[in-house]
Amino acid sequence: MGSKPKQKDYEASGSEKASAAVAQAEYKYFKEKYDPLLQQMRDSSLKDTSTDSLRARANADTMQALTKPSAARAMRGADGGDIAQAYQGQLGIANTSGKDIQNKMQTNVLGTARGQASDAQSGMAQASNLATSQSLTRAKNNQAVSDAKMTAVGQVAGAALMKGMQNKATTGQKDTGKVDAAGKPIMETVQGGFFSPVDDAGNKVSGFGSRLAASNFFGGG
């Protein structure tokens, strides 16, 4: 007949005791170190600071892209509307991205607290590739087109002015049909006008072909 059971034989093994002791210590450590951090994250997720940062960035982007001082735009004075649209579009994107970050942070906190998986990313990286709204691109394009138009108008006006001055500078000797005492024909110096040059004989150059020939544009006559 065997001896009666001994309690010692039913004790946990050394490894079991160690596992239980470690588990208890880890639990205590988690409660002391990580639980307060999670509560801090919970509180900060309720304050919407990421949206503020993204809005500031969106505002800076819009202003940098669209409010460069330009005399042409100042004279035109009509691109404020484009900037207003772009500004609203960019702020809308910033608000949406900020809301997304905040929502993710909140569900991460709750997921961790409830023992579910957490993304463990703040989403603030979105700030670096904040999408550009259609309206900002459109406003940029409008400004580029307007600036190009102004430049083209300036170039055409400059060329016309230069050509007019060249026309005025042309001179020719025109026979008056009279003769002097020595019997030589009396010549009169004729000056070209702004719109029409004169040839050497003092005649106004008219007609497309004659003007082209007089302009020396293709190397002359």
Next chain:
Amino acid sequence: MTIGIAQDGRASLGSLYGNENIGGDYINNLPAATDPDKIYEQMTRQEYLDYVENYRGFEEQLIEKAQTDTSLIDAARTDSQAAAGLMSGVSDRNASRYGVNLTPAQRQERGRSLNRANTLGGVQSITDARVNQREANQAQLADLINIGQGVNRSSQSQMGSAAANATQRKNAYDTAKANSKAQTYSTLGGLGAMAIMAFAF
């Protein structure tokens, strides 16, 4: 950092973490978990109490917000109102920087153009905000439902284990009772048989 090697060849954790003073037997120095079952019970209760105290309100707030939040739409409205004044100022400053004097007619036309663009921009940004708000709210609600579903699943699993254990214990108890009864009857039967044998002969 040096890693100290003890005589038995194991690296000492103290030197591994750069602190020579924290060597020693960590496990044996830990407070013993003398009654793991009791400790686990306390941990489970404490976890739930902590959740109720620290996160229940937060969770309810999120569920409410996911269904009623209009912050994106509100912000778009506010931005739309602010944009007109802001951009009019930008145009005025730009004009004054270059000494441009607009005629009253030009000034009026510029104001009209700015108002028109701002109204259209406002309409677009508020419409976009409505769409984005709906999407954000639905995404958050879906995330919350996922979390809730995960919790529900693990709770059901825990409850399943508890129910299985309870059934097992009840069955074991019934079996033990039946065995005990059988043993009692068997003993009584044996005693009775012995008594009959003793008195009958």
